[in-house]
Amino acid sequence: MFGRFFRSKETGARGETIPSRHDGFPDTSTLSGACPRCKTQSSFETTGAIPVTFSDMTTVDRSGSMVRVPYDRVAVLVCRHCHQGVAVIEEQMTGEHPSASSKGGGQLWWRGVHWWPFPGGANDPAIPPKIQDTFDEACRAIAANCPRAGAVMARRTLEAIAADRGETDGPLVKRLAALTSQGLLPSTFSDWAKEVRLVGNVGAHFDLEDDVSSKDAEQLRDFIAELLNHLYVLPSKLATRRANANRATTPPR
Numbered sequence: 001m002f003g004r005f006f007r008s009k010e011t012g013a014r015g016e017t018i019p020s021r022h023d024g025f026p027d028t029s030t031l032s033g034a035c036p037r038c039k040t041q042s043s044f045e046t047t048g049a050i051p052v053t054f055s056d057m058t059t060v061d062r063s064g065s066m067v068r069v070p071y072d073r074v075a076v077l078v079c080r081h082c083h084q085g086v087a088v089i090e091e092q093m094t095g096e097h098p099s100a101s102s103k104g105g106g107q108l109w110w111r112g113v114h115w116w117p118f119p120g121g122a123n124d125p126a127i128p129p130k131i132q133d134t135f136d137e138a139c140r141a142i143a144a145n146c147p148r149a150g151a152v153m154a155r156r157t158l159e160a161i162a163a164d165r166g167e168t169d170g171p172l173v174k175r176l177a178a179l180t181s182q183g184l185l186p187s188t189f190s191d192w193a194k195e196v197r198l199v200g201n202v203g204a205h206f207d208l209e210d211d212v213s214s215k216d217a218e219q220l221r222d223f224i225a226e227l228l229n230h231l232y233v234l235p236s237k238l239a240t241r242r243a244n245a246n247r248a249t250t251p252p253r
């Protein structure tokens with residue numbers, strides 16, 4: 001019976017049903033994921049929800065009173081890691097469509113669409129502060145449903161990475177090519193980096209034919225997070241492990 005609580009589930013080593021790992025932000029339908037406040041993978045408790053947008057429909061509640069049916073609500077979830085609250089604006093879904101669109105039927109559930117505090121980006125001391133600050137702004141813009149602004153800031157994050165690696169002059173396309181040829185930008189990342197540059201350009205210039213979708217901006221964000229992990233976080237972790245291993249094997253004097 002608990003299976004119905006997990007929208008996305010998998011089978012554990014003993015055949016038990018367990019919720020799938022959720023890399024997105026939590027809502028009342030998926031009470032796990034990345035905490036927008038402490039940026040840790042955590043689980044959450046719901047403390048309450050208040051409707052903010054109402055449909056024209058009414059229903060009868062348990063006390064027999066007529067109440068308006070909401071389309072959107074604000075839920076507050078408390079993170080079990082940092083013990084702080086996160087406000088989530090949620091829209092009511094019917095099956096796979098927002099209830100407000102009156103499309104199709106299915107089970108009613110709530111889907112998170114905005115989070116406060118605005119979710120930032122990577123949070124690691126190994127990432128230079130100027131890069132982290134720029135990427136945080138990209139993530140906040142994307143979380144606030146501003147994909148064009150987010151794409152421009154994602155492109156700017158790439159410029160900051162190129163500058164940190166010594167490429168400060170000329171168009172970004174040439175700086176990325178120089179980083180790739182020096183082996184400073186792995187070839188698997190270089191095609192994606194071109195994509196960030198192109199989508200960032202689309203975000204910066206008005207064009208009737210070409211625009212940046214939320215999905216595009218989210219993909220850029222995820223790519224840059226991977227790139228920062230590869231260029232700064234993993235090497236720093238490896239260096240720490242190596243230093244610890246050397247300390248452990250050095251014989252005492």
Ligand SMILES: [Zn+2]
Pocket residue numbers: 035036037038039040042079080081082083084
């Ligand atoms: Zn937290």
